[in-house]
Amino acid sequence: MSEREIIFARIREGLSIKAHAHYGDGLPTTEEHRGVMPPVGASIEEQLALFAKNASDLKATFKLVKDASELTAELRALRDTEKWQRVATHKSPLAQTHSAALGLATLVADDGYDKHDMEQCDVGISECDALIAQTGTVLVTSRSAGGRALSCLPPHHIVIARREQLVADLPSAFALVKRTYGVSYPSMISFITGPSRTGDIERILVLGAHGPKKLTIFCL
Amino acid sequence: MMSAPATHFNEDARRVAPDTRHRGIIQTAMGKYEVVRDQRKLWFQDWQGARNLAARTKFESVNHLDKHLAEFTRTIEARGTKVHWASNAEQARNIILGILSDKQAKVIVKSKAMTSEEIHLNDAMEHAGYEVVESDLGEYIVQLRKEPPYHLVFPAMHLTRGEIKDLFQEKLNDAPSDDPEALTMVARRALRKKYLQADVGITGANFAIAETGMISITENEGNARLTAAVPKTMITLVGIEKILPRLEDLALFLPMLAVMGTGQALTCYNTMYGGPRQLGEADGPEEYHVVLLDNHRTTLLADAEQRDALGCIRCGACLNVCPIFRNVGGHTYGTVYGGPIGSVITPHLRGLQQWKHLSYASSLCGACTETCPVKIDLHHHLLQNRRNASALPTGKPSFFQKLAFKFFAPIANKPALWSLTTKLSRIGMKLRGLVNGSVVDPVQAWTKTRDLPPIAKQSFREWWKEHGK
Numbered sequence: 001m002s003e004r005e006i007i008f009a010r011i012r013e014g015l016s017i018k019a020h021a022h023y024g025d026g027l028p029t030t031e032e033h034r035g036v037m038p039p040v041g042a043s044i045e046e047q048l049a050l051f052a053k054n055a056s057d058l059k060a061t062f063k064l065v066k067d068a069s070e071l072t073a074e075l076r077a078l079r080d081t082e083k084w085q086r087v088a089t090h091k092s093p094l095a096q097t098h099s100a101a102l103g104l105a106t107l108v109a110d111d112g113y114d115k116h117d118m119e120q121c122d123v124g125i126s127e128c129d130a131l132i133a134q135t136g137t138v139l140v141t142s143r144s145a146g147g148r149a150l151s152c153l154p155p156h157h158i159v160i161a162r163r164e165q166l167v168a169d170l171p172s173a174f175a176l177v178k179r180t181y182g183v184s185y186p187s188m189i190s191f192i193t194g195p196s197r198t199g200d201i202e203r204i205l206v207l208g209a210h211g212p213k214k215l216t217i218f219c220l
Numbered sequence: 221m222m223s224a225p226a227t228h229f230n231e232d233a234r235r236v237a238p239d240t241r242h243r244g245i246i247q248t249a250m251g252k253y254e255v256v257r258d259q260r261k262l263w264f265q266d267w268q269g270a271r272n273l274a275a276r277t278k279f280e281s282v283n284h285l286d287k288h289l290a291e292f293t294r295t296i297e298a299r300g301t302k303v304h305w306a307s308n309a310e311q312a313r314n315i316i317l318g319i320l321s322d323k324q325a326k327v328i329v330k331s332k333a334m335t336s337e338e339i340h341l342n343d344a345m346e347h348a349g350y351e352v353v354e355s356d357l358g359e360y361i362v363q364l365r366k367e368p369p370y371h372l373v374f375p376a377m378h379l380t381r382g383e384i385k386d387l388f389q390e391k392l393n394d395a396p397s398d399d400p401e402a403l404t405m406v407a408r409r410a411l412r413k414k415y416l417q418a419d420v421g422i423t424g425a426n427f428a429i430a431e432t433g434m435i436s437i438t439e440n441e442g443n444a445r446l447t448a449a450v451p452k453t454m455i456t457l458v459g460i461e462k463i464l465p466r467l468e469d470l471a472l473f474l475p476m477l478a479v480m481g482t483g484q485a486l487t488c489y490n491t492m493y494g495g496p497r498q499l500g501e502a503d504g505p506e507e508y509h510v511v512l513l514d515n516h517r518t519t520l521l522a523d524a525e526q527r528d529a530l531g532c533i534r535c536g537a538c539l540n541v542c543p544i545f546r547n548v549g550g551h552t553y554g555t556v557y558g559g560p561i562g563s564v565i566t567p568h569l570r571g572l573q574q575w576k577h578l579s580y581a582s583s584l585c586g587a588c589t590e591t592c593p594v595k596i597d598l599h600h601h602l603l604q605n606r607r608n609a610s611a612l613p614t615g616k617p618s619f620f621q622k623l624a625f626k627f628f629a630p631i632a633n634k635p636a637l638w639s640l641t642t643k644l645s646r647i648g649m650k651l652r653g654l655v656n657g658s659v660v661d662p663v664q665a666w667t668k669t670r671d672l673p674p675i676a677k678q679s680f681r682e683w684w685k686e687h688g689k
Contacts, residue, residue: 003305004293007460007514011286014522019283022528023275023595027465033472036269038485054485090502109502115416115450135475135486147502148449152442152489170471178432178467185432187299187498187508188448190491191474196442197488200358200374201381201400203249209357209404210411211442211489 030171040134040168047133047168048219054136058194059207060215062136064163071160071218072101075125078216079104082156088113088121090146094160094220099125109146115153124154124212130176131161131219134169135193138217141181142188151192157212161219225554226577232552233581238669242378246546249377253540256483263485264475274476275595278531281463285521288430288463289512295433296510299495304511309339312513316341316422316455317348319509323453325350325419329411331437331444332356333424334372334534335457335513337556338569341422353414355443357407364391370550372557373481373536378549411443421447421505425458426533427473428510431466434492435510438477445489454505456493460512461521461530467492473533476593480535520568526601529564531594538588538598544581553578560588564601567609576609578602639681646675 055062065071079102088107089099099106107113126145128138138159140151151157167173196211207213261267293303306312328350345352354363358375369375381398388395394406423444427436435456437444448454478484497504539545539559550558555566563578579602588598609615631637655661
C-alpha cells in the first residue's frame with residue numbers, strides 16, 4: 001500500500017464512527033454567507049464610497065481619474081515626487097501604455113526578467129481583476145497582473161483598474177474568479193488589502209514589512 | 221509520577237505567573253487586540269450566525285475528509301503540482317529533504333508554518349547543511365533567538381522593542397534605534413537578499429480548497445508572497461485537516477480568520493496557489509510540491525466526540541482570551557500549539573499519558589469555547605480528556621485522594637454532618653490564623669500564592685431559617 005492509501009484507510013476507519021452535527025450540516029449557500037457578512041450598499045455610488053473609505057483606512061491611496069490623460073498626469077507627478085528611475089509592468093494595454101508614458105527604463109515582466117532587476121525597480125504598475133468594496137481589496141492573478149512578483153517585489157505597487165471592475169463583496173469576487181477562470185485557473189490568485197504591514201513588534205503597525213510600502217489604486 | 225512535560229509545565233508556570241513584567245507585555249498586546257477584534261465582530265451583520273455557518277462548513281469538511289482530500293489531490297495535480305503524503309513527521313522531513321537534495325538547494329526561505337514546527341523541519345534542514353531563513357518578522361526574531369514561537373499568530377509577542385533592538389545589534393550588527401519601523405526595515409533589508417538567493421521557498425497553508433485544487437495562505441507582510449514568487453521550487457507543508465470544500469467558502473473564512481487572528485477585516489494578502497508557473501505566466505516556481513501531513517490527525521479524527529477540534533483555523537483567539545495562557549505564557553506549554561486548542565489536541569497528537577496535565581491547565585471558564593470562530597467545544601474537550609486520562613492505568617487516584625474522598629462523601633451526603641463540619645471549620649479558621657503561612661499551616665499549598673477566603677459567618681440554611689419565611 002502507498003502512504004496515500006494508508007492515510008485514506010485511517011481516515012475512513014476514523015470516520016466510520018459518526019459525529020453529531022451540532023450546528024447542522026450541508027454547505028451554506030451564498031445567500032447565507034451574505035446574510036451574516038458585513039453590509040455593502042446596493043448602488044454603485046455607495047460601493048465606490050465604501051471602497052474609498054476602506055482603502056483610506058488601510059493607508060492605501062485610491063483615486064478616481066476621469067480619463068487616460070489625467071491618469072498619465074497623476075503617474076508623472078508621482079514619478080517626479082518619488083524620483084522613480086525604473087518601472088516594472090506587464091503586457092496589458094492599460095498598464096503598458098501608461099508605463100511607457102513615464103519615459104523611464106521599463107521592465108516588462110512577461111518578457112522574462114532577472115529577479116535582481118525587478119527588485120531594483122521603484123514601482124510595479126499592474127492591472128487587476130476586481131476591486132472589492134466590502135473590504136477595500138484589489139484582486140489580482142498571475143495572469144491578469146504580470147505574474148507573482150510584480151505586485152509584491154517593488155516598494156510601490158500601482159494598480160490601474162476600470163470602474164466596471166468594482167464588485168460589491170467577497171462572494172461576488174469568488175464568483176467572478178470562477179466565471180473568468182473556471183476552465184483553467186491561474187497559478188496564483190491574490191486578494192491584496194492595503195500595503196504590506198506587520199505588527200510583530202509590540203503590536204505597533206509598520207507598513208512595508210516585506211511587500212510594497214505603498215499601494216496606489218487608480219480607477220478609470 | 222509526573223511526566224517530564226508536566227514537570228516542565230509546573231516549573232515554568234511557577235516562574236512566569238508572578239512575573240509582572242511578562243504580564244504587562246501580554247496585557248498591553250492583548251488590550252490592543254481586544255479593542256479591534258470587538259469592533260470587527262460588530263462589523264459583521266451577524267457574527268454568531270457567521271460562527272454557525274463556519275462550524276457547519278468545517279463539519280462537512282472534516283466528516284467527509286476522504287472525499288474532499290481525493291478531490292483536492294485530483295484538482296491540484298491537474299495543474300502540474302506534485303502531491304506527497306506523509307503519515308508522520310519523519311516521512312514529511314524526508315520528503316522535503318529529498319526535494320532539497322534533488323534541487324541541489326543551498327538557501328531555503330520559509331514563510332510561517334506551524335506544521336513545520338510540528339515536524340522540527342528547520343532543525344532537520346540545518347542539520348543537513350542548508351541555510352534556512354524564516355521570513356515572517358516575528359518568526360525571524362524568534363529564529364534569531366533560537367526559541368520556538370510564543371504564540372500561533374504573534375510569535376514574538378513576549379519581546380519588547382528594546383530586546384529586539386539588542387538582538388538585531390548582536391546577530392545582524394544593524395540596529396539604528398528601537399523604533400519598530402526602523403527595526404522592521406532592518407529585517408526587510410536582510411530578508412530581501414535572502415529571497416533573491418533562495419533556491420527553494422517553503423510555506424504552510426491556512427486552507428486547502430478541494431473543488432479548485434488550491435492552497436490558501438493568509439498573511440500581512442508579503443513574505444509568503446515573495447517566498448512563492450522568487451525561488452524556482454516551492455513546497456507547501458499542510459495538515460490533511462486544512463481542507464475546505466469550495467472556493468467560495470473562503471468568502472466567509474478569510475474575514476473570520478482575520479477578525480479573530482488580528483482584529484483586521486482581511487489581512488493584507490490572502491493568496492491562493494494552484495500550481496507551478498503555468499503556460500503564458502510571467503514568473504513563478506518551475507516546480508510546486510504539496511506535502512500532506514497526517515502525524516496523528518487521524519487519531520483525533522477517530523475520536524468522534526472531539527473530532528470538531530480538527531476544524532481549528534489556528535486564529536489564536538482561544539489563546540488570547542484564556543486566563544491560563546495569559547498568566548503562564550506561550551512557552552510554558554512546551555507544545556507547538558499552545559493555549560486551549562493546544563491543550564485539547566496535544567494529548568491526541570503526542571499521547572495522553574505524557575500530556576494529560578494540559579487538561580488541568582484550565583479554569584473551565586469556557587471563554588475559549590465562546591470565542592472560537594468555528595465553535596469547537598474546547599472546554600468540554602478538556603473535561604473529556606480529564607475523564608479519558610483517569611481511565612488510563614496510571615490515572616488511578618492516589619491513596620490520599622481516595623482517603624480525602626472517603627471522608628468527604630459521607631459528610632457531603634448528610635446535612636447534619638455537613639452543618640456540623642462548617643461550624644467546626646469556622647473555629648478551625650480562627651485557630652489557623654495562629655499558624656498562618658508557617659509549615660504547619662494545613663492549607664499552605666493554597667495560601668502560598670493565594671488568599672484563603674474566610675468561611676461565611678452564617679450558612680445559607682441558617683440565614684434562611686432566620687429570614688426565609
